[in-house]
Amino acid sequence: MDKSQLREAVIDIIKSIAPDEDLNGIDGEKPLREQIDLDSMDFLDIVMELRVRYKVDVPEQDYPALNTLQGTVDYLHPKMGNV
Amino acid sequence: MSGLSAGIRLAHFGKKVAILERHDRVGGLNSYYSLGGYDIDVGLHAVTNYALSRKSPTGALGKILRQLRIRPEELDLSPQKKSRISFPSVTLDFTNDFAYFIEAINEAFPSQKDNFRTLVAKVEKHDPFKTASAPQSTREMLLSIIREPLLVEMLLAPLMYYGNPIENDMDFRQFVIMFKSIYMEGFARPKRGVRQILDLLVERFENKGGELKLNSGVQDIVVKDGKAKGVELYDGTYLPCRSILSSAGRLETIALCPETAPKGKQPKAGVMAFSESVNILDKHPQELGFEHSIIFFSNRDKFRFRRPDEPFEVNDGVICVPDNFEYETPLQTDMVRITNKADHRFWEKINRLQNLPTKKEWHQKSLEAASTVGRHMPDISKNLKFVDIFTPRTVERYTGHIHGAVYGAPVKVWDGVTPVENLFLCGTDQGFLGIIGTMLSGISIANQHLLQ
Numbered sequence: 001m002d003k004s005q006l007r008e009a010v011i012d013i014i015k016s017i018a019p020d021e022d023l024n025g026i027d028g029e030k031p032l033r034e035q036i037d038l039d040s041m042d043f044l045d046i047v048m049e050l051r052v053r054y055k056v057d058v059p060e061q062d063y064p065a066l067n068t069l070q071g072t073v074d075y076l077h078p079k080m081g082n083v
Numbered sequence: 084m085s086g087l088s089a090g091i092r093l094a095h096f097g098k099k100v101a102i103l104e105r106h107d108r109v110g111g112l113n114s115y116y117s118l119g120g121y122d123i124d125v126g127l128h129a130v131t132n133y134a135l136s137r138k139s140p141t142g143a144l145g146k147i148l149r150q151l152r153i154r155p156e157e158l159d160l161s162p163q164k165k166s167r168i169s170f171p172s173v174t175l176d177f178t179n180d181f182a183y184f185i186e187a188i189n190e191a192f193p194s195q196k197d198n199f200r201t202l203v204a205k206v207e208k209h210d211p212f213k214t215a216s217a218p219q220s221t222r223e224m225l226l227s228i229i230r231e232p233l234l235v236e237m238l239l240a241p242l243m244y245y246g247n248p249i250e251n252d253m254d255f256r257q258f259v260i261m262f263k264s265i266y267m268e269g270f271a272r273p274k275r276g277v278r279q280i281l282d283l284l285v286e287r288f289e290n291k292g293g294e295l296k297l298n299s300g301v302q303d304i305v306v307k308d309g310k311a312k313g314v315e316l317y318d319g320t321y322l323p324c325r326s327i328l329s330s331a332g333r334l335e336t337i338a339l340c341p342e343t344a345p346k347g348k349q350p351k352a353g354v355m356a357f358s359e360s361v362n363i364l365d366k367h368p369q370e371l372g373f374e375h376s377i378i379f380f381s382n383r384d385k386f387r388f389r390r391p392d393e394p395f396e397v398n399d400g401v402i403c404v405p406d407n408f409e410y411e412t413p414l415q416t417d418m419v420r421i422t423n424k425a426d427h428r429f430w431e432k433i434n435r436l437q438n439l440p441t442k443k444e445w446h447q448k449s450l451e452a453a454s455t456v457g458r459h460m461p462d463i464s465k466n467l468k469f470v471d472i473f474t475p476r477t478v479e480r481y482t483g484h485i486h487g488a489v490y491g492a493p494v495k496v497w498d499g500v501t502p503v504e505n506l507f508l509c510g511t512d513q514g515f516l517g518i519i520g521t522m523l524s525g526i527s528i529a530n531q532h533l534l535q
């Protein structure tokens with residue numbers, strides 16, 4: 001997956017968890033939780049969806065990398081570049 | 084419901100999961116049946132926590148919906164009209180707008196205006212899902228803030244009826260949960276009643292690949308070296324497993340693997356049990372003068388929440404009128420449900436022949452106490468088309484909960500952990516009560532112990 005496909009994949013996951021949020025105007029550089037209403041349960045679901053959908057494990061110490069959409073994509077790219 | 088909610092989470096994340104239900108249908112404490120040509124729910128007066136925003140005081144409903152990937156409209160909830168707390172000398176009405184309730188309290192108890200505000204601030208600050216505090220007396224806490232004992236009793240009545248497993252007092256943590264769930268977030272009801280919720284949960288569970296096995300009562304949990312290996316069903320079938328979540332109750336679950344019971348003093352079973360009459364009238368309840376969705380009443384200024392010494396405690400109770408919610412198109416079930424506390428000891432012992440006449444006798448007393456004596460509702464005794472009454476014995480028989488105690492044991496196991504390494508508790512005895520509470524319980528125990 002290239003970075004734009006990865007971005008789509010992450011957005012798709014967030015959409016499935018929070019279908020009531022508008023994700024169109026998301027600023028990739030700003031913290032996700034400042035832009036949409038995601039609590040810690042939702043955040044853990046993103047991690048679990050990544051595991052189930054793409055078999056990628058995000059250990060707890062790496063959670064800060066998932067703070068922003070861009071951060072998430074950058075973090076996942078080396079792990080999922082060839083999914 | 085806790086089991087189904089946990090099951091949906093597990094199936095969603097690719098676990099192989101089976102739900103074993105000993106009955107021929109799901110629902111347990113909140114199931115349904117048909118009798119005399121009527122579709123009747125076992126429970127479901129109302130769904131609490133009707134505030135979809137996850138920023139609402141508990142945020143529970145919004146959380147559950149997201150966690151189960153359910154859209155709000157799928158629950159088809161309609162809000163209550165208004166409900167009432169009705170005591171001999173004062174009534175307080177509340178709606179799904181908390182400001183309305185504050186106003187009602189200010190009017191009825193002007194001297195307590197500031198004190199009530201203090202209480203609300205205290206409740207708002209307390210996060211019952213985070214703090215693992217030792218049990219704390221709600222009565223003491225309330226009486227230290229509110230100077231009118233009557234207001235304390237009136238505030239407690241609905242919260243105790245809808246979610247208190249202990250006698251006379253309430254754990255402050257449970258009080259905070261219920262206060263937010265009922266007064267701050269409010270009531271609603273799906274037009275189809277509990278079937279709407281159950282059908283949705285079952286459909287979701289099965290679509291995600293979960294296996295629902297009805298008529299599959301668990302006889303034994305087979306434990307070896309402190310680990311559950313599998314379960315044996317009533318019919319002798321053995322099913323091996325990696326881990327087990329049980330919503331049957333704490334003592335009820337321990338009874339399935341007795342050799343693992345904790346040594347020393349055994350935890351106590353709950354004793355708070357209820358009777359309920361389902362009354363179908365020959366008219367729409369509104370024609371007889373029913374205006375409220377739910378009425379919590381007491382014929383005494385001091386509200387007693389304890390196991391009664393009589394078959395039914397008729398001098399306080401809950402009256403629910405399912406037709407009186409704000410449906411898009413009106414509902415006409417013509418049903419009035421009346422809940423009273425009941426003495427499970429009496430109903431456990433009663434012989435078959437006396438069961439029905441005794442129920443009828445106490446139903447009569449229950450109607451009188453709520454209408455002609457207490458004047459909390461219109462007299463319906465001349466308008467009854469059909470009546471069904473259930474007692475703690477019915478609840479115990481159909482759900483397996485000891486004493487038919489709807490809210491389970493007095494001491495909760497908030498972390499869901501048992502002496503068996505891979506056996507966890509969810510639902511009633513884990514601690515979150517009612518429909519929304521128990522769904523949250525199933526979700527959080529599944530997340531905590533089996534998914535993360």
Ligand SMILES: Cc1cc2nc3c(=O)[nH]c(=O)nc-3n(C[C@H](O)[C@H](O)[C@H](O)COP(=O)(O)OP(=O)(O)OC[C@H]3O[C@@H](n4cnc5c(N)ncnc54)[C@H](O)[C@@H]3O)c2cc1C
Nearest residue numbers: 084085105111112113126127128129300301510511517518
């Ligand atoms: C009359 C009444 C009215 C109520 N009204 C409301 C209301 O208006 N609003 C509200 O929020 N809550 C209400 N409640 C409470 C609510 O119904 C419960 O809190 C909730 O349903 C509890 O769900 P649970 O999953 O924890 O337990 P349960 O429903 O008891 O689930 C346990 C399940 O396990 C099954 N089981 C037990 N033992 C075994 C075994 N050995 N093998 C296989 N299966 C087994 C049982 O059959 C049952 O289906 C009411 C309850 C009653 C009884």
